[in-house]
Amino acid sequence: MGSETEGNEIISDGGIGRRKFLGFGVAAVGGAVLAACGSGTSSSTTTAAAAAGTTTSGAPARQTGPIVIAGPQDNSGTTTILINQWNNANPETPVTFQTIPPVTNDVYNQYVTALAGGASTPDILTMDVTYPGTFAAAGWVAPLDQYASAAFQSAFIPTALNIGKYKGKLYAIPQSIDVGxxxxxxxxxxxxxxxxxxxxxxxxxxxxxxxxxxxxxxxxxxxxxxxxxxxxxxxxxxxxxxxxxxxxxxxxxxxxxxxxxxxxxxxxxxxxxxxxxxxxxxxxxxxxxxxxxxxxxxxxxxxxxxxxxxxxxxxxxxxxxxxxxxxxxxxxxxxxxxxxCTGGWMYSINAKSARPEAAWRVIQYLTSQAQQIQLTSGAGLLSARKDVQTDTQLVLKSPNLKNLPTILASAKARPxxxxxxxxxxxxxxxxxxxxxxxxxxxxxxxxxxxxxxxxxxx
Structure with a gap:
């Protein structure tokens, strides 16, 4: 699983009602957080533009237009910052964020109801590591092989990337990995x-x-x-x-x-x-x-x-x-x-999305080294990218990473x-x-x- 969370005394849940989720009502991520980033905004915006601009040879033509991403609430605010950076650099492809329920059981049920009904949004689904095979078998998520080059895939820990594969095809990219x-x-x-x-x-x-x-x-x-x-x-x-x-x-x-x-x-x-x-x-x-x-x-x-x-x-x-x-x-x-027990979250593209190429560029951006370093440092999540886990400065700034190699060494996956x-x-x-x-x-x-x-x- 990913982190199953429920807001309460200190942490607000940010959850949404079933009707709102199935209607995919979204709120655009505004500029207030971006402004709060101070002088770091310019370099981050440049990174966002650079990360958005590359696709593999033979990939579909570049698409523009709004993209909706559904994912768990990030109480650290890091996800909001990342999306603001993207929107600042890519105004022709604005991203809005839809908060999913805090418990994976509820997320699964609501995703299934929406996707089985042919919903075209959200374009990007943030899903528990146990979902990809089931969703791929049902035809609800799109294969990503035409977008994800061998070089892109090699940046990730193989065991984490393989979770997103079904019958030899790639359907999901790791957002983060987790462990009890x-x-x-x-x-x-x-x-x-x-x-x-x-x-x-x-x-x-x-x-x-x-x-x-x-x-x-x-x-x-x-x-x-x-x-x-x-x-x-x-x-x-x-x-x-x-x-x-x-x-x-x-x-x-x-x-x-x-x-x-x-x-x-x-x-x-x-x-x-x-x-x-x-x-x-x-x-x-x-x-x-x-x-x-x-x-x-x-x-x-x-x-x-x-x-x-x-x-x-x-x-x-x-x-x-x-x-x-x-x-x-x-x-x-x-x-x-x-x-x-290992767990985590992965990004997949809705098979009914009207803009799968644009959705892929957003995923590519969110899983790039610079943005994964931000997510790890700011939200305390563990990236599946090898170059992030070994980043010296990140380990110094993120004390939780110090013990994770030992914890992961003895971790096991559910069957x-x-x-x-x-x-x-x-x-x-x-x-x-x-x-x-x-x-x-x-x-x-x-x-x-x-x-x-x-x-x-x-």
Whole structure:
């Protein structure tokens, strides 16, 4: 997945109603943010013009006219800045931005409804990494091979680019890659003479110790917060803990969930709320931004979340603990056995778009080195471009990048299951039912296995 977010106490959600989304009402990105860029606007505008001007030999004729891009809200404002830079340099092809819902389940459902109905906008779809195969098979997104040269494709990490391919053709370009990781309060670990946990036992022990101590002055403090709501994130976390217990999610072409490792995974998650009690009672309704707000407000020691959370957890204007949150690989049963689930966002072109060539130039611009450096530095997202991940100045300015190579080294991807979004949706209800204490671990696993009986791993 990409970062599933839901606005609340500190972060406004920016979500849109179903009717507005399906009607694709858009608001043009105005000039106020561009003006706020100060002296940097001129060079950025030049970069935007340069990035817009190249296509591969034999590509369709250059097109102009308005382009609509749908994507998740960027609370850092970086996306707004990038689009303003484009519009300043390319007034004949103005881009407007349509905010999509904060949870990937809702995004998928609304995209499917609109595209199946033949909608021609948005021209550019920002989609979760699990969508490209399903959308390509349905004919809803256009192949990009005629636009994306070999040189362009070689700039990206192969594993990230390959996610956008279906039956040998390229249908999506990585906007950013993501990975589940452990966030922690550096000041509290130092205060209580503890280190970052690398095993589940350490995670529980340290959480209980510091939670008990901190509650002497903060009764709202929790040792470990994570996302247990009925959304894609709970499937990702089940995968992470199953891997951490030495198991796998698939065997051959079959999805295998009701296994010893799967049982231990779900039992551990259940126990965090009801047995070890290091996680809040409301975990079954918690989404990524809910967990983030607890960390931002100084009410959590550890948090499982996505890459975007680093910048916001350390923001001087949005967090009460700026500079006191760091990231690390997720723990496992034994030291070094933890695995974060990979995710991210990709750009695709609506097959019904009236201006696919213009849409491609916008994608080319947004995924160029200069703009990806801006997105990584400003929004805290992780680019899939090799030349961005290794940019020395960027790493110095973006502390969250320092630990990401280690986190990514142990990361794992969900199985390539045919029609994955629909399969995942059938798993979220039984997982959430266990976390809401409405069904047992064994009953939840049995229901999950039954739900994937006909699922096929590609």
């Amino acid at each position: 990781q452990l966030y922690y309060r550096t000041d509290l670990l130092t205060k209580y003479n503890e280190t970052v946990p690398t095993t589940y036992a350490e995670l529980v022990r340290i959480s209980q110790k510091i939670q008990t101590a901190e509650r002497a002055t903060n009764p709202n403090f929790w040792g470990y917060v994570w996302e247990g709501a009925q959304i894609e994130a709970i499937v990702d976390e089940f995968c992470e803990y199953t891997w951490g217990y030495g198991g796998e999610i698939s065997s051959g072409s079959k999805v295998t969930l009701n296994t010893p490792a799967g049982n231990k995974s779900l039992q551990f998650l259940y126990d965090t709320v009801y047995t070890t009690k290091i996680s809040p009672p409301g975990t079954s309704t918690m989404k990524p931004n809910d967990a983030l707000v607890l960390m931002q407000n100084g009410n959590a020691l550890f948090m499982r979340n996505w890459t975007y959370a680093y910048t916001l957890a350390n923001s001087p204007t949005q967090s009460k603990v700026p500079g006191k949150v760091n990231n690390a690989p997720l723990p496992g049963l034994t030291n070094g056995s933890g695995h974060g 390539s299951i045919q029609n994955y979004p629909a399969v995942s949706a059938t798993l979220q209800a039984p997982l959430n039912s266990v976390m809401a204490n409405q069904s047992s671990v064994s009953a939840g696993l049995a229901a999950m296995q039954a739900a994937v009986a006909s699922a096929v791993v590609a």
